[in-house]
Amino acid sequence: MPQKTILIVDDSSLARMMVKNVVSQAFPQWEILEAATADDGLNKVKNQPVSAALLDFNMPGMNGIDMAAKLMELDPKISIHLVTANIQETMRQRAEAMGIGFIKKPVSKDDIVRIIGAIEGGQ
Amino acid sequence: MNNEESWGRLIQEFLLECADSIGLIERGLLELETNPKNKGLIDDVFRHTHTVKGNCLMLGFTKLEELTHSAETVMELLRDGMITMDGGVSSTLLSVVDCVVATLKSIEKTGTEGDGDYTELMGRLQHIQAAAATSAGAGFSENTAAEPPDGGGSTFNTEDSSLNLETVALPISRLNTLMNVVGTVLVTFNQLRYSLTQNRGDYHQLLDTMEQQIQNLQDEVLQYRLQPVGHIWNTFHRLVREVAVDSGKKVYLQMKGEDTEVDRSVLISLKNILGHLIRNAIDHGIEPPEVRLSRGKPAVGRVLLSGEQRHGNIYMEISDDGAGIDVGKVREKAVALGLLTPQQASAIDNTSAFNLIMEPGFSTADSLSMVSGRGIGMDVVKSTVEKAGGVLSVSSTVGKGTCFSIRVPQSMAIVPVLVVRSMDERFAIPQVNVIELVSFYGDEVKEKVQMKLNSPMVSSRGRLVPMVRLSQIQGQYGDGGGHELLSKGQCHVVMLRSEGGEFGLEVDGADELANLVIKPLARIFSHINILSGSAVMPDGTVSFLLNIEEVRKEGICRVDTD
Numbered sequence: 001m002p003q004k005t006i007l008i009v010d011d012s013s014l015a016r017m018m019v020k021n022v023v024s025q026a027f028p029q030w031e032i033l034e035a036a037t038a039d040d041g042l043n044k045v046k047n048q049p050v051s052a053a054l055l056d057f058n059m060p061g062m063n064g065i066d067m068a069a070k071l072m073e074l075d076p077k078i079s080i081h082l083v084t085a086n087i088q089e090t091m092r093q094r095a096e097a098m099g100i101g102f103i104k105k106p107v108s109k110d111d112i113v114r115i116i117g118a119i120e121g122g123q
Numbered sequence: 124m125n126n127e128e129s130w131g132r133l134i135q136e137f138l139l140e141c142a143d144s145i146g147l148i149e150r151g152l153l154e155l156e157t158n159p160k161n162k163g164l165i166d167d168v169f170r171h172t173h174t175v176k177g178n179c180l181m182l183g184f185t186k187l188e189e190l191t192h193s194a195e196t197v198m199e200l201l202r203d204g205m206i207t208m209d210g211g212v213s214s215t216l217l218s219v220v221d222c223v224v225a226t227l228k229s230i231e232k233t234g235t236e237g238d239g240d241y242t243e244l245m246g247r248l249q250h251i252q253a254a255a256a257t258s259a260g261a262g263f264s265e266n267t268a269a270e271p272p273d274g275g276g277s278t279f280n281t282e283d284s285s286l287n288l289e290t291v292a293l294p295i296s297r298l299n300t301l302m303n304v305v306g307t308v309l310v311t312f313n314q315l316r317y318s319l320t321q322n323r324g325d326y327h328q329l330l331d332t333m334e335q336q337i338q339n340l341q342d343e344v345l346q347y348r349l350q351p352v353g354h355i356w357n358t359f360h361r362l363v364r365e366v367a368v369d370s371g372k373k374v375y376l377q378m379k380g381e382d383t384e385v386d387r388s389v390l391i392s393l394k395n396i397l398g399h400l401i402r403n404a405i406d407h408g409i410e411p412p413e414v415r416l417s418r419g420k421p422a423v424g425r426v427l428l429s430g431e432q433r434h435g436n437i438y439m440e441i442s443d444d445g446a447g448i449d450v451g452k453v454r455e456k457a458v459a460l461g462l463l464t465p466q467q468a469s470a471i472d473n474t475s476a477f478n479l480i481m482e483p484g485f486s487t488a489d490s491l492s493m494v495s496g497r498g499i500g501m502d503v504v505k506s507t508v509e510k511a512g513g514v515l516s517v518s519s520t521v522g523k524g525t526c527f528s529i530r531v532p533q534s535m536a537i538v539p540v541l542v543v544r545s546m547d548e549r550f551a552i553p554q555v556n557v558i559e560l561v562s563f564y565g566d567e568v569k570e571k572v573q574m575k576l577n578s579p580m581v582s583s584r585g586r587l588v589p590m591v592r593l594s595q596i597q598g599q600y601g602d603g604g605g606h607e608l609l610s611k612g613q614c615h616v617v618m619l620r621s622e623g624g625e626f627g628l629e630v631d632g633a634d635e636l637a638n639l640v641i642k643p644l645a646r647i648f649s650h651i652n653i654l655s656g657s658a659v660m661p662d663g664t665v666s667f668l669l670n671i672e673e674v675r676k677e678g679i680c681r682v683d684t685d
């Protein structure tokens with residue numbers, strides 16, 4: 001199986017670090033790309049295709065929803081999840097309208113197993 | 124890497140990042156003390172507070188999370204303008220900063236939050252939140268003014284919404300301002316009464332003063348009635364989600380200009396219309412993801428809702444990047460329905476052709492332009508916009524998408540107008556449409572007014588534009604009316620701008636500029652397209668407000684078909 005990549009976008013380095021820990025423990029074969037802003041994340045994806053993306057909503061500059069729309073335009077096959085500490089109904093509605101996932105911070109191992117498991121099981 | 128080691132690194136990262144954010148929050152708060160309305164600064168402080176809160180949540184520092192969450196809520200109230208930054212709010216938030224710094228030190232030393240007591244601070248934060256909630260609840264209600272201008276019953280079901288549009292929250296300070304203005308009016312009124320009863324002869328000056336004061340009062344009240352469109356738009360996310368999930372489509376609703384302020388009654392009357400146009404865009408515009416991909420489009424469809432204020436008008440657009448409308452099919456259908464002859468259908472431009480889908484009877488015959496599943500035709504959408512004093516237009520490109528544009532006056536209660544006379548009646552023309560008033564005498568009439576293909580044209584500033592006569596629309600002069608114009612000794616024309624282009628309106632004379640309180644048309648007049656409202660004139664008589672777009676359309680079409 002070729003190596004797969006997950007993109008983690010969050011302006012908090014702590015948040016990125018925690019998700020990274022979970023992914024690398026549960027799925028050590030996956031490569032992890034990190035970005036602190038949406039723009040940086042989009043640039044990284046242009047150079048390297050990714051299979052999954054976890055996007056923080058509240059970031060300086062472009063927010064996670066706007067970034068998700070751009071990611072979907074770049075590659076419709078990416079499994080995208082919006083990650084947020086506040087469970088706002090509007091946010092969930094926007095994610096669902098776009099057909100992307102929605103998970104609550106802190107990201108748990110179960111969340112990661114579900115998301116990556118679905119991708120690995122899907123091939 | 125064992126767990127202990129990994130935990131240590133997380134804590135280190137946590138402390139570094141929190142210290143960074145807290146420093147920025149503190150600096151931001153201090154800057155806000157001198158510059159309390161800086162929105163960018165409030166946003167920054169909010170976001171950093173959110174980061175600290177999120178970090179505490181992730182590492183399970185629950186006491187700190189609770190405290191920062193409460194501070195975040197206060198920041199949110201500040202950001203949304205529900206409270207203002209004053210000394211009390213600022214010092215409470217700065218105390219939170221101090222408290223967080225102390226707790227971070229404890230975490231650094233002992234790995235735990237320590238036993239600091241936040242009860243008092245939490246109480247202060249909750250007090251601020253409670254005060255904001257009370258002031259919102261104490262707002263006055265104005266049920267009568269909240270009625271849509273369409274007196275003839277609501278056209279659409281009002282969807283349940285948690286938004287309470289019937290109530291506005293006002294800070295006491297604004298009520299005080301209002302009271303002061305009323306006080307000045309009262310003083311002038313007393314002086315005026317004294318002047319008149321004593322025959323002092325200085326009432327002209329007092330009247331001028333009072334007019335100015337009433338103007339101030341009006342401006343003040345209008346300010347209260349303005350609300351950002353975003354308040355309403357935010358409820359559309361739920362609608363988009365429902366329609367998208369039901370139809371198996373992926374939709375990204377994007378908004379621009381949510382801060383644009385509109386009169387509440389305009390907002391209320393347009394709320395359902397916008398909802399239906401959005402629903403329509405998803406149901407009929409946006410294609411299913413697989414179809415979009417096969418057409419080389421991104422799987423996710425975009426619906427853009429934008430708002431902008433220009434020259435006292437609000438411009439709103441609902442556009443999608445979906446399948447678009449085939450203008451050729453619209454033409455064919457107009458002919459099939461007998462709305463146009465084949466010759467007319469091929470002669471009209473695309474803009475006019477697209478506007479056909481908003482004609483009564485057009486949309487009801489085909490799902491193409493039906494507002495989905497509600498049995499509501501686009502003609503109803505259009506007339507609702509017009510009842511609010513607005514204009515609806517549509518443009519579309521096959522494969523690229525459709526765009527509905529709405530233009531409404533920012534406030535429809537009071538409209539600055541030019542009062543003109545025509546056919547022994549007085550009509551009011553919104554000043555936003557007026558370019559200038561020109562009069563021709565004697566031979567000038569023949570020189571400036573010409574008949575082209577049996578249609579009168581007027582020349583102004585070197586340009587020849589169509590000229591419309593109200594009498595023509597009313598059919599008083601019968602066929603080809605206009606030739607007798609040229610033999611008149613004088614001719615007065617109001618040059619007007621409209622969506623369809625500039626044109627001249629021939630009138631018997633212009634009376635005055637005035638600010639009129641416009642009321643919806645009585646039912647018996649509501650079928651007359653060229654009128655959009657009525658107003659009581661200073662002398663107590665009633666005059667009508669002209670719908671300039673319709674005047675142009677009817678006036679020019681009438682001539683074309685003669």
